Amino acid sequence: MKSDRESLFSARNMKLLTNPLNDENPITVQVLGICSALAITVKLEPSIVMAISVMAVLSIANVVISLLRKMIPPRIRIIVQLVVIASLVILVDQILKAFAYEVSKQLSVFVGLIITNCIIMGRLEAFAMGNRPWPAFLDGVGNAAGYGLILVIVGFFRELLGSGEVFGYPVLEKIGLYRIGYEDNGLMILPPMALIIVGVIIWVQRAKNTKLIEEN
Amino acid sequence: MKKFSNFYIFSFASIMVIVVAAVLSVAALILQPLQERNVAIEKMRNILSSIHVESTAADAQEKYNRYIVETFVINSEGEKLEGFDAFTIDMRVEMRKPLEERHLPVFVGMKDDGRKIIVPLHGKGLWGPIYGYLAMEQDRKTIYGVNFGHDKETPGLGAEISESWFQEPFAGKTIFDETGRFTSIEVERGGAEPGDPHAVDAISGGTITSKGLEAMLYDCLLSYESYFKKEGN
Numbered sequence: 001m002k003s004d005r006e007s008l009f010s011a012r013n014m015k016l017l018t019n020p021l022n023d024e025n026p027i028t029v030q031v032l033g034i035c036s037a038l039a040i041t042v043k044l045e046p047s048i049v050m051a052i053s054v055m056a057v058l059s060i061a062n063v064v065i066s067l068l069r070k071m072i073p074p075r076i077r078i079i080v081q082l083v084v085i086a087s088l089v090i091l092v093d094q095i096l097k098a099f100a101y102e103v104s105k106q107l108s109v110f111v112g113l114i115i116t117n118c119i120i121m122g123r124l125e126a127f128a129m130g131n132r133p134w135p136a137f138l139d140g141v142g143n144a145a146g147y148g149l150i151l152v153i154v155g156f157f158r159e160l161l162g163s164g165e166v167f168g169y170p171v172l173e174k175i176g177l178y179r180i181g182y183e184d185n186g187l188m189i190l191p192p193m194a195l196i197i198v199g200v201i202i203w204v205q206r207a208k209n210t211k212l213i214e215e216n
Numbered sequence: 217m218k219k220f221s222n223f224y225i226f227s228f229a230s231i232m233v234i235v236v237a238a239v240l241s242v243a244a245l246i247l248q249p250l251q252e253r254n255v256a257i258e259k260m261r262n263i264l265s266s267i268h269v270e271s272t273a274a275d276a277q278e279k280y281n282r283y284i285v286e287t288f289v290i291n292s293e294g295e296k297l298e299g300f301d302a303f304t305i306d307m308r309v310e311m312r313k314p315l316e317e318r319h320l321p322v323f324v325g326m327k328d329d330g331r332k333i334i335v336p337l338h339g340k341g342l343w344g345p346i347y348g349y350l351a352m353e354q355d356r357k358t359i360y361g362v363n364f365g366h367d368k369e370t371p372g373l374g375a376e377i378s379e380s381w382f383q384e385p386f387a388g389k390t391i392f393d394e395t396g397r398f399t400s401i402e403v404e405r406g407g408a409e410p411g412d413p414h415a416v417d418a419i420s421g422g423t424i425t426s427k428g429l430e431a432m433l434y435d436c437l438l439s440y441e442s443y444f445k446k447e448g449n
Contacts, residue, residue, distance in 0.1 A: 042371065071228065072228070073220035073224060073225040073228060074220070075220070075225060076225055076228070076229060079229070080228075080229075080232060083232060083233070083236055087236045087239065087240055090240055090243075091239075091240070091243055094243055094244060094247045094251070095243075095247065097247070097251045097254065098247040098250035098251050098254070099250070101251075101254035101255075101257075101258065101273070102273070109368075186372060189371055189372050190371070190372060
């Protein structure tokens, strides 16, 4: 058996993990997976559960597809990828219903819609089909973390400004903002504000990371 | 690129489908009891909430046993039916049947100030089903409390039916007028008249959900009308 001379946490492998957090962020740079980022980020808790669910699905799917990559007939590879994703998503949905019922009610159809999350299909087709399992696993974790990072930032601001809470804890009430006439911004709860927050994140990110700015 | 024969592709697809089916069926079978338990606990919490008993997933069972002292099933004439379990009856199925064939569950809650008659509700909102429980005072005319839930009403609009500001005004309203005629509760667009005993405010921007809720109250409570009148007098 050919040994893998590269160490498990070599610089090249670590880049798979860290690149999607910033330079190749699936949401803010590739603009994938936006629909779920709008829908489930009203509060922090579902955002985190969604991020973990996507991480589980994406990393496992990446490994499975990578292991099978030499056996999968190219003509039906998209179908195979979809079957792998769909079964993992159904598993995640079932597990959430059994162990995190409240959260699974909040996420409702969006767990099922992980199947259609473009990030997952994109990583399977672009990375897992051509790489060994370990890098594929890191790529899956990295991309899901990049996705989750944005979800958590958006969820934090929407919950704080929309309901005045963080993780359901009434922060703004405790520090007494309401007594001086502050009111929650109801618009924050609606999907358009998620889009605007994502836009602000993209703006801040590009201001800091100038190599992302396209020339034209 | 490596060539794959049709036979290989066909076998690969078949084996894949069989493996996936096996894995998912096993997972579903293993997790089913836990999931059913969660659904039952949520139902208990909703029933308790209609008589103003707050509970968590952990203490729902214990509080349900403490506060819900009796359950039984009646028909639309208000006669008790034997051999049915009120807790497992699905109101969604019952409401599709003709009035005379419905099996109607009744839960009796016991609070410090008397027995409360709790009945389940099921109807249509804008995007999907809405449901809930309504608790009547001992006089069987006055509402003691309500609990509404929904699957996919619009957040901030129709979804407000599950918020306390919408549910609280129901308490103290009556579903029969002075002559004993069934009036149900109107969900009034633009706001109910202050002091109107048969109406509450609708949700601005949630008119269709509000109207759906009004229809749900009318249809479901109508099934229980004879029962309320029978033992009420």
